[in-house]
Amino acid sequence: MPTLEPDLNRLYVENSIPAFSREAPFSSLLMDLQTQGWSVQDDFFSTGFTQALKDEAENIQNAFMLQAGVGRKQDHQLVLDARRDYIQWIDPDKPIRKDFLRTMEELRIALNRRLFLGLFDYEAHFARYEKGAFYEKHLDAFKGESNRILSTVLYLNDDWQDGDGGELVIYDENNPDIEIGRFFPKKGRLAVFLSECFHHEVIVAKRTRHSIAGWFRVNNTTSMTLDPDQ
Ligand SMILES: O=C(O)CCC(=O)C(=O)O
Numbered sequence: 001m002p003t004l005e006p007d008l009n010r011l012y013v014e015n016s017i018p019a020f021s022r023e024a025p026f027s028s029l030l031m032d033l034q035t036q037g038w039s040v041q042d043d044f045f046s047t048g049f050t051q052a053l054k055d056e057a058e059n060i061q062n063a064f065m066l067q068a069g070v071g072r073k074q075d076h077q078l079v080l081d082a083r084r085d086y087i088q089w090i091d092p093d094k095p096i097r098k099d100f101l102r103t104m105e106e107l108r109i110a111l112n113r114r115l116f117l118g119l120f121d122y123e124a125h126f127a128r129y130e131k132g133a134f135y136e137k138h139l140d141a142f143k144g145e146s147n148r149i150l151s152t153v154l155y156l157n158d159d160w161q162d163g164d165g166g167e168l169v170i171y172d173e174n175n176p177d178i179e180i181g182r183f184f185p186k187k188g189r190l191a192v193f194l195s196e197c198f199h200h201e202v203i204v205a206k207r208t209r210h211s212i213a214g215w216f217r218v219n220n221t222t223s224m225t226l227d228p229d230q
């Protein structure tokens with residue numbers, strides 16, 4: 001007998017994201033983004049995938065990383081008082097990097113489907129904070145001046161302890177003097193927040209700290225400018 005009941009299993013499969021480790025962190029991420037505009041989820045991706053990204057991050061030689069600046073392209077300035085991390089932008093030139101970008105592409109589509117954010121693309125870099133490095137309190141985007149909508153940071157460090165520093169601190173969107181969350185950069189943890197709304201900071205790291213920072217962007221192309229500009 002055919003049934004008119006909706007096939008819940010099928011619905012689930014269509015809306016789920018196989019590359020992600022479990023349904024739970026994804027549902028929590030959506031709920032948090034809807035209700036508060038930021039979210040921190042542990043074990044967001046599968047253990048093997050996260051480990052492969054960690055290995056990749058650790059194996060980049062310093063000589064192939066750039067001292068991170070503030071701003072992009074022609075706006076790029078070295079402001080060493082503001083930040084002291086080294087970065088390498090991620091291109092799909094190795095299988096694990098390609099897999100990461102493909103996974104974030106799936107996340108982009110899922111976020112658009114559920115939250116109607118109109119996200120157009122994603123850019124990301126590996127970041128290495130050596131002992132003593134930090135990133136002072138900042139916003140990733142200024143209202144109306146950037147196409148960055150949603151910031152993501154995936155952490156890649158084993159056994160982060162009290163005293164290792166390097167925490168991500170998130171501040172209240174209405175009062176950036178008020179701290180609302182402080183998180184160890186522990187392996188598998190994914191932080192996501194609205195780029196224009198939440199000031200955040202990386203406390204001085206006492207040991208090497210690896211992460212992948214990225215941004216989902218909208219397309220602000222007009223007849224005068226091509227955007228995103230890459
Ligand atoms: O690594 C983090 O916890 C945050 C990094 C950050 O704020 C950035 O790269 O803009």
Ligand SMILES: [Fe+2]
Binds near residue numbers: 139200
């Ligand atoms: Fe940031």
